[in-house]
Amino acid sequence: MLEIDVASLKMKSPLVLASGVLGSFSPSLSRVAEHAGAVVTKSVGLQPREGYRTPVIINTPHGLINAVGLSSPGCEEFSKELSKFRGDAKLIVSLFASEPDDFVKLSSYFDMADAFELNLSCPHVSDAGLTVGSDPELVKEIVEKMKSRSSKPVFPKLSAATDYIEVAKAAEEGGADGIVAINTLRGMAIDIGTRKPILSNISGGVSGEGIKPIAMKVVWDLYEELEIPVIASGGATTWRDVIEFILAGARAVQIGSAFFYSYRVFYSIKESLIAYLRKEKISLNELVGMAHKTV
Amino acid sequence: MFSMRIDKIIRHSDDVSTLFFSSRLRSYPGQFIMLNLPRYEEIPLSLSSPNSVTVRAVGETTYALIRLSAGEIVGIRGPFGKPFTPTDGKALLVAGGIGAAPLYYLHDYLKRRGAEVKVLFGARKAEELVWKDRFSVLMVATDDGSEGLRGTVIDLLKEEELQQYDRIYVCGPEEMLRKAFTHLKEKEVLGKAEFSLERYMKCGIGVCGTCILEDGSRVCAEGPVFSGKDLEGVEF
Numbered sequence: 001m002l003e004i005d006v007a008s009l010k011m012k013s014p015l016v017l018a019s020g021v022l023g024s025f026s027p028s029l030s031r032v033a034e035h036a037g038a039v040v041t042k043s044v045g046l047q048p049r050e051g052y053r054t055p056v057i058i059n060t061p062h063g064l065i066n067a068v069g070l071s072s073p074g075c076e077e078f079s080k081e082l083s084k085f086r087g088d089a090k091l092i093v094s095l096f097a098s099e100p101d102d103f104v105k106l107s108s109y110f111d112m113a114d115a116f117e118l119n120l121s122c123p124h125v126s127d128a129g130l131t132v133g134s135d136p137e138l139v140k141e142i143v144e145k146m147k148s149r150s151s152k153p154v155f156p157k158l159s160a161a162t163d164y165i166e167v168a169k170a171a172e173e174g175g176a177d178g179i180v181a182i183n184t185l186r187g188m189a190i191d192i193g194t195r196k197p198i199l200s201n202i203s204g205g206v207s208g209e210g211i212k213p214i215a216m217k218v219v220w221d222l223y224e225e226l227e228i229p230v231i232a233s234g235g236a237t238t239w240r241d242v243i244e245f246i247l248a249g250a251r252a253v254q255i256g257s258a259f260f261y262s263y264r265v266f267y268s269i270k271e272s273l274i275a276y277l278r279k280e281k282i283s284l285n286e287l288v289g290m291a292h293k294t295v
Numbered sequence: 296m297f298s299m300r301i302d303k304i305i306r307h308s309d310d311v312s313t314l315f316f317s318s319r320l321r322s323y324p325g326q327f328i329m330l331n332l333p334r335y336e337e338i339p340l341s342l343s344s345p346n347s348v349t350v351r352a353v354g355e356t357t358y359a360l361i362r363l364s365a366g367e368i369v370g371i372r373g374p375f376g377k378p379f380t381p382t383d384g385k386a387l388l389v390a391g392g393i394g395a396a397p398l399y400y401l402h403d404y405l406k407r408r409g410a411e412v413k414v415l416f417g418a419r420k421a422e423e424l425v426w427k428d429r430f431s432v433l434m435v436a437t438d439d440g441s442e443g444l445r446g447t448v449i450d451l452l453k454e455e456e457l458q459q460y461d462r463i464y465v466c467g468p469e470e471m472l473r474k475a476f477t478h479l480k481e482k483e484v485l486g487k488a489e490f491s492l493e494r495y496m497k498c499g500i501g502v503c504g505t506c507i508l509e510d511g512s513r514v515c516a517e518g519p520v521f522s523g524k525d526l527e528g529v530e531f
């Protein structure tokens with residue numbers, strides 16, 4: 001009942017695990033996959049990368065702030081880990097790099113991937129992520145190169161903190177199969193007891209419930225501007241949030257920070273979505289972007 | 296996150312101290328906190344009572360912690376994780392080295408509920424049987440025989456008539472956990488046994504994915520306390 005296509009990916013549900021959340025090892029990816037349409041891995045680069053010292057994550061009443069620093073075992077080790085993936089969902093490997101050729105090289109390590117997400121939006125590293133994703137020409141070149149080497153779907157993931165319409169259009173021109181929006185937004189927290197910034201990196205990326213309205217607006221705008229599908233990310237916590245994103249134009253909705261509440265979020269949201277569609281006698285495909293017709 | 300003052304410190308030995316916070320945390324035995332000493336790393340530590348942690352120095356952050364002075368302020372997130380399941384009946388606590396930390400808390404908690412509690416405590420040498428007078432009914436083992444039985448806590452465990460206990464709680468180094476698991480499985484008492492596991496942790500709240508077991512469980516959220524049954528067939 002929840003089946004949906006995103007570009008050429010036939011997914012059993014619109015629910016997708018967001019990159020960087022429970023995505024470093026195959027056992028957790030496989031477990032989440034049980035009730036997901038797709039799972040996105042932790043972003044991986046060519047070289048191993050330590051990440052920042054702890055504290056790297058803070059939980060606040062409205063979401064999380066993280067500065068993990070793209071810690072990664074590097075593509076060789078990570079491809080070995082992902083070869084153990086046994087999940088019943090599409091596997092999307094998230095890549096980060098600074099140069100177009102490096103993205104292509106990275107993708108060659110991951111035969112097991114059903115699609116690639118390009119992390120053009122991580123706000124807390126200086127040589128990758130948002131630094132790359134703010135440059136429309138560069139984004140277009142990256143996507144073109146990726147598409148010329150592989151037939152697998154490529155989904156650039158954008159930040160709300162750029163001219164995202166311009167960047168998304170450049171990606172679409174380059175041949176992107178869909179756009180993921182948004183990544184975390186820059187933020188920080190200071191402890192009033194110690195009077196110091198809490199994260200070792202001082203600032204990080206804000207995710208969770210608090211950023212949902214911002215993500216909603218970006219998804220809305222991209223649905224208006226693009227032909228290719230939009231995949232929402234940012235604050236989805238309940239089944240109502242998922243429906244809201246779909247009404248705004250998302251064909252799939254990623255969920256990350258909500259795992260703070262329960263490992264079973266995908267299961268409970270899935271069940272609620274089915275109940276909602278039955279009760280409303282409507283299909284997911286009809287719901288995608290429906291709110292645009294009401295204004 | 297919030298911060299608390301360290302009110303008091305007990306130095307049990309060269310490398311183990313207990314740090315007492317200025318107030319009690321609403322918590323259950325078996326839960327842990329993420330503790331951050333400014334300028335050092337944030338690390339997971341089990342509560343050894345509602346207002347303390349008992350720390351063994353193994354690296355940069357833990358070395359700094361055992362040498363703290365009263366009055367310092369530390370950052371705290373938590374308590375997190377699944378606690379031990381209590382009993383009002385007969386309880387056996389099996390502690391290896393610094394694995395005793397959460398069991399101090401559990402011991403007092405169970406006694407207050409009226410449970411009958413016996414503790415088996417093993418360490419390399421007598422000095423490492425830290426804070427053993429916290430335990431009222433106690434049997435000890437040391438590798439070098441400097442106190443109690445010469446041998447390990449597993450040797451003590453093998454002497455026990457396990458059927459009589461309603462619950463068995465185990466915490467200690469991995470090697471010891473595995474041996475205890477094997478023995479309890481042999482004796483067919485895994486169903487009433489609980490194990491407290493350790494994994495490297497970054498978030499403590501089930502999102503980062505660093506603490507994953509082979510079956511996909513998160514040690515910080517589904518654990519750190521796992522029932523013997525949950526761990527069957529899982530490499531740990």
Ligand SMILES: Cc1cc2nc3c(=O)[nH]c(=O)nc-3n(C[C@H](O)[C@H](O)[C@H](O)COP(=O)(O)OP(=O)(O)OC[C@H]3O[C@@H](n4cnc5c(N)ncnc54)[C@H](O)[C@@H]3O)c2cc1C
Nearest residue numbers: 338339340341349350351353354355356357396493494495
């Ligand atoms: C749920 C949980 C509860 C814990 N409770 C206690 C406690 O009550 N008392 C206590 O003294 N310690 C406890 N630990 C272990 C403690 O977190 C580590 O000793 C600490 O993180 C080491 O930090 P460090 O900077 O001093 O050492 P590092 O310099 O980071 O490491 C020094 C050595 O310790 C090892 N180490 C690092 N992190 C861990 C870890 N998480 N688990 C095991 N070994 C590690 C490293 O491999 C290295 O050999 C607990 C760990 C977990 C996961």
Ligand SMILES: Cc1cc2nc3c(=O)[nH]c(=O)nc-3n(C[C@H](O)[C@H](O)[C@H](O)COP(=O)(O)O)c2cc1C
Nearest residue numbers: 018019020043119183207208233234235255256257
């Ligand atoms: C701990 C953590 C790590 C993350 N790591 C990555 C990453 O490696 N790559 C990436 O593209 N996004 C990463 N993100 C961002 C998420 O994929 C997601 O876009 C963002 O958290 C918003 O969604 P949410 O509110 O559902 O969490 C991370 C988020 C968190 C909380």
Ligand code: FES
Nearest residue numbers: 498499503504515
């Ligand atoms: S420490 Fe982050 S998921 Fe367990």
